Amino acid sequence: MEQTRMPVKTPSRLSAAAGRRFATGLLWLLLWLCTPQCHAAQQKAADPMPSEFDQALRKVPDVANGRRLFSLCIACHGPEGWGRSDGSYPQIAGQLASVIIKQLADIRAGNRANPIMRAFTSRRVLGGPQEIADLAAYIAGLPMTPHNGRGPDYLVDEGRPIYRKHCADCHGDEAEGDADEHIPLLQGQHYRYMKRQFDHIRTGQRRNADPKMTKQIQSFSRHDENAVLSYVSHILPPAEKRAPPGWRNPDFPLIPRHPQ
Numbered sequence: 219m220e221q222t223r224m225p226v227k228t229p230s231r232l233s234a235a236a237g238r239r240f241a242t243g244l245l246w247l248l249l250w251l252c253t254p255q256c257h258a259a260q261q262k263a264a265d266p267m268p269s270e271f272d273q274a275l276r277k278v279p280d281v282a283n284g285r286r287l288f289s290l291c292i293a294c295h296g297p298e299g300w301g302r303s304d305g306s307y308p309q310i311a312g313q314l315a316s317v318i319i320k321q322l323a324d325i326r327a328g329n330r331a332n333p334i335m336r337a338f339t340s341r342r343v344l345g346g347p348q349e350i351a352d353l354a355a356y357i358a359g360l361p362m363t364p365h366n367g368r369g370p371d372y373l374v375d376e377g378r379p380i381y382r383k384h385c386a387d388c389h390g391d392e393a394e395g396d397a398d399e400h401i402p403l404l405q406g407q408h409y410r411y412m413k414r415q416f417d418h419i420r421t422g423q424r425r426n427a428d429p430k431m432t433k434q435i436q437s438f439s440r441h442d443e444n445a446v447l448s449y450v451s452h453i454l455p456p457a458e459k460r461a462p463p464g465w466r467n468p469d470f471p472l473i474p475r476h477p478q
Contacts, residue, residue, distance in 0.1 A: 266340050271323035273347035274354070275316060284356030287349055289356070290338050296476035297467045299360045303367030303478045305410025311360035317456050318354035318402040324426040331423060344477035365478050367408035369448025377449025380442055384434055385450075393453045401428075406459075409451035417442055 268276075288299075291310070295301050299311030310318065322339050324330040344350065347468070369377075385393075388401050395403035406411070418424035420435055436441070454460065466475065 264462045270347050271320055274319045274350040277348050277351035279351040279355035281355050284352035287353040288356050292473055297470035297473040299357055300363040301408060302476050303408055305367055305408045309366055309407055310357050312362035313358060314395050314397045314403050315354040315358040317402045318357055320400045321351055322350050329426040342379045362406045362455045362459050364460045366406050367410055368451040369409040373445040373448035374452050377445035380446040381449050393450050404450050405453040406455045409447055412447045
């Protein structure tokens with residue numbers, strides 16, 4: 219009995235069949251791409267997760283928890299948050315909360331090189347966006363020292379017009395900063411600390427600086443730099459932000475104050 223032979227698919231037939239399946243699948247894909255469900259899925263994929271900075275800004279701060287977390291900062295910045303007048307540590311007391319949040323988030327993200335701070339501000343030690351917001355709110359509410367480290371008096375008059383021309387548009391006429399734009403308050407900051415940060419920005423070591431500022435200060439001579447920073451260091455915070463004479467942080471009364 220003669221067996222019926224099944225037709226064998228040749229490569230050309232296989233290619234034709236695959237081509238038809240591909241065309242059918244492509245048609246269905248194109249039809250799906252035109253549906254509202256697809257547009258919603260694409261939009262969801264395009265929306266980035268809020269950064270840690272954005273998340274922290276949206277939190278309602280718990281100042282009491284911020285006080286507890288501030289114990290992480292005392293060893294370097296002191297119980298009052300005044301740092302050291304020699305510039306080894308900055309004054310953080312009274313800084314704008316949005317600026318503190320940005321700097322902490324930048325350090326954690328590796329956008330600002332500071333190995334010591336990165337260890338203290340790690341998620342394991344400090345916590346998440348809520349804890350960043352809590353700590354920033356506590357620090358922002360601390361009164362500032364009226365005895366910050368200052369630059370040479372004789373450079374102040376030279377530095378004033380440089381500041382007015384190059385810095386006031388962003389940092390404010392009185393170096394008060396801008397909370398909405400998270401631009402730092404500079405009034406009352408230690409002269410030597412500002413000099414170190416200025417040099418880090420100029421050389422690109424501090425990567426989270428505003429590009430406009432980075433470009434702008436390339437034209438500053440060393441004398442210009444010293445003069446403008448000396449001027450800024452002599453701008454006192456307003457009376458309502460300054461600590462009264464002899465003030466000690468009542469939240470940490472047993473911890474010695476850093477020498478000023």
